[in-house]
């Protein structure tokens with residue numbers, strides 16, 4: 001542990017001089033991901049990773065599970081601990097259908113007052129989801145709002161339970177990454193006059209844009225609004241159509257080479 005802290009300190013001093021270009025804390029074993037581009041290195045460009053944040057909810061999660069089942073596609077659910085505790089039967093259903101449960105904090109905190117507060121939110125959520133995880137499942141963390149600070153890696157690496165986590169898992173489809181029109185599903189909920197189909201089209205454009213740049217897609221959606229389920233249905237119908245020019249491949253985040261590498 002001592003040596004890894006020294007390594008981290010070295011990595012921090014290195015990154016402080018190029019803070020705007022990289023937040024990656026390599027060679028740390030856990031929490032090494034500061035940019036989606038590096039996370040997806042070595043992944044073929046027709047690969048799509050579907051992720052759903054902020055649930056589970058009875059409004060959207062069961063509908064999303066039904067659609068995923070229809071297309072036989074597995075996804076990763078970054079659940080909020082508080083929501084997970086309130087909907088444990090849905091948690092069980094998510095995992096029993098072959099999807100993965102991941103950690104998105106306990107109360108969707110966008111900032112933390114102390115190291116301990118961050119460790120607590122991570123471990124409290126882990127306590128809820130671990131009962132439904134299966135042997136060999138990788139522990140993944142996504143920071144709420146994508147807000148991530150280097151000190152969080154230091155705090156996580158210094159805690160016996162949090163240390164097993166890999167993260168933060170960013171995304172490159174679904175807003176906030178300067179991709180395409182930067183559309184997110186939650187923006188679609190606000191614009192009630194825009195159809196789920198139109199919102200779904202925007203996601204497909206972002207995925208195709210990544211493909212044209214030689215990149216795989218890590219897609220962010222939220223399972224707290226029914227409109228996201230409707231968008232998903234449209235997106236999957238289009239991408240799996242026999243008329244689609246690309247043969248898309250849907251994978252779990254736990255199969256990303258960089259993720260696997262960091263759990264060894």
Ligand SMILES: [Zn+2]
Pocket residue numbers: 053054104108144145
């Ligand atoms: Zn979130």
